[in-house]
Amino acid sequence: AQTVTQSQPEMSVQEAETVTLSCTYDTSENNYYLFWYKQPPSRQMILVIRQEAYKQQNATENRFSVNFQKAAKSFSLKISDSQLGDTAMYFCAFTQPWMGGNKLVFGAGTILRVKS
Amino acid sequence: EAQVTQNPRYLITVTGKKLTVTCSQNMNHEYMSWYRQDPGLGLRQIYYSMNVEVTDKGDVPEGYKVSRKEKRNFPLILESPSPNQTSLYFCASSLEGNSNQPQHFGDGTRLSIL
Numbered sequence: 419a420q421t422v423t424q425s426q427p428e429m430s431v432q433e434a435e436t437v438t439l440s441c442t443y444d445t446s447e448n449n450y451y452l453f454w455y456k457q458p459p460s461r462q463m464i465l466v467i468r469q470e471a472y473k474q475q476n477a478t479e480n481r482f483s484v485n486f487q488k489a490a491k492s493f494s495l496k497i498s499d500s501q502l503g504d505t506a507m508y509f510c511a512f513t514q515p516w517m518g519g520n521k522l523v524f525g526a527g528t529i530l531r532v533k534s
Numbered sequence: 535e536a537q538v539t540q541n542p543r544y545l546i547t548v549t550g551k552k553l554t555v556t557c558s559q560n561m562n563h564e565y566m567s568w569y570r571q572d573p574g575l576g577l578r579q580i581y582y583s584m585n586v587e588v589t590d591k592g593d594v595p596e597g598y599k600v601s602r603k604e605k606r607n608f609p610l611i612l613e614s615p616s617p618n619q620t621s622l623y624f625c626a627s628s629l630e631g632n633s634n635q636p637q638h639f640g641d642g643t644r645l646s647i648l
Contacts, residue, residue, distance in 0.1 A: 422576070463624060463639035509576055518592060519565045519582030520628045522637060526576045 420445045422512050424525035431500045432533055438485075439495045439528050441510030450514035452486070452493045453522070457507040466508070469493065500532045536561045540625050540640035547615060548648050555610045555643050557625030563638070564630035566608040567592065568600065571622040571642075580623075583608055584630070615647045 421444045431437035443452070454466040469477045469486050476484050481501075485494045497504055510525040538559045547553055559566065564585050569577040569592075579592030583602040597619055599611040608627075612619060625640040 424576075461622065461642040461644075463626075463637075463642075465636050468636070511577075518579060518590070519567055519584050520635060520637065521567065521579045521582060521592065522569075522577070522626075524569075524576035524578070526574050 420447075420512055420514070420517075420523045422510050422523050422525040424510055424528050426528045427526070428529045428531070430531040430533055431497075433500055433502060435500055436496060436498045437500055437530065439497075439508055439510075439530065441493045441495070441525055443491050443493065443510070443512045443523075445491070445512065445514065447514050450512060452484075453511045453513075454482070454484070454493075454495045455509040455511060455524075456504075457509065457527075458503075458505070463509075467495065497530075502532050502534060504530060505532045506530060536638065538625055538627055538638050538640040540623075540643050542643060543641065544644045546646045546648065549616055550614050553612050553615060553645075555612075555623060555625075555645070557608045557610065557640060558606050559608075559625075559627040559638065560606065561627060561629075561638065562605065563627035564605070566602070566625065566627045567637075568598070568608070568610045569624045569626065570594065570619075571624065577624065580610070615645075617647050619645065620647045621645060 450471045452469045456464045481498045507527045511522040567582040568580040571577045581600040583589045623643045626637040629635045
């Protein structure tokens with residue numbers, strides 16, 4: 419079964435600094451997709467960034483970027499120039515084609531606190 | 535505006551009293567899912583549907599039922615709720631096909647079973 423592990427339950431960072439959230443996953447498949455979701459106190463699930471496993475280039479979205487290491491099955495999220503609005507729970511998630519109605523397998527989450 | 539609408543957002547009820555959480559999407563998506571979120575466990579899929587009248591179990595289906603009579607609606611039914619079903623619930627929808635399609639999530643339903 420596919421699993422996703424986030425080993426950092428909580429992290430904190432000073433405003434304007436950079437922080438990296440870790441994620442590892444386990445699958446025997448070669449074709450899959452990885453995502454980072456942000457959940458602020460409002461509880462909304464907001465897609466931050468996604469990565470296709472067949473693409474070697476790391477995805478970036480403004481201040482958010484990933485370090486995708488396929489052989490190591492690692493998918494970390496880097497947030498640059500952290501802002502107070504980045505305070506949230508962050509979930510790493512995995513899916514693969516035709517898996518259970520596009521089922522997402524989530525990690526346990528990392529609470530990120532940005533301090534002023 | 536494209537959205538997934540869940541109701542209610544909050545519900546406190548008692549053991550054994552049947553309840554339904556509604557979910558509706560306006561994007562004509564084929565795929566819909568229900569997830570529950572628990573501390574230390576992330577989100578786990580309860581049930582999913584790939585189209586009208588096509589539903590199947592996810593990873594934690596015990597104690598839940600679903601139906602998909604119309605494409606836009608996917609209600610979650612707790613016939614006899616128990617305290618271990620106290621959780622935060624999310625409905626999600628996506629287009630059929632490649633699973634890189636982004637999931638659209640509802641705003642969540644906080645359910646407390648006393």
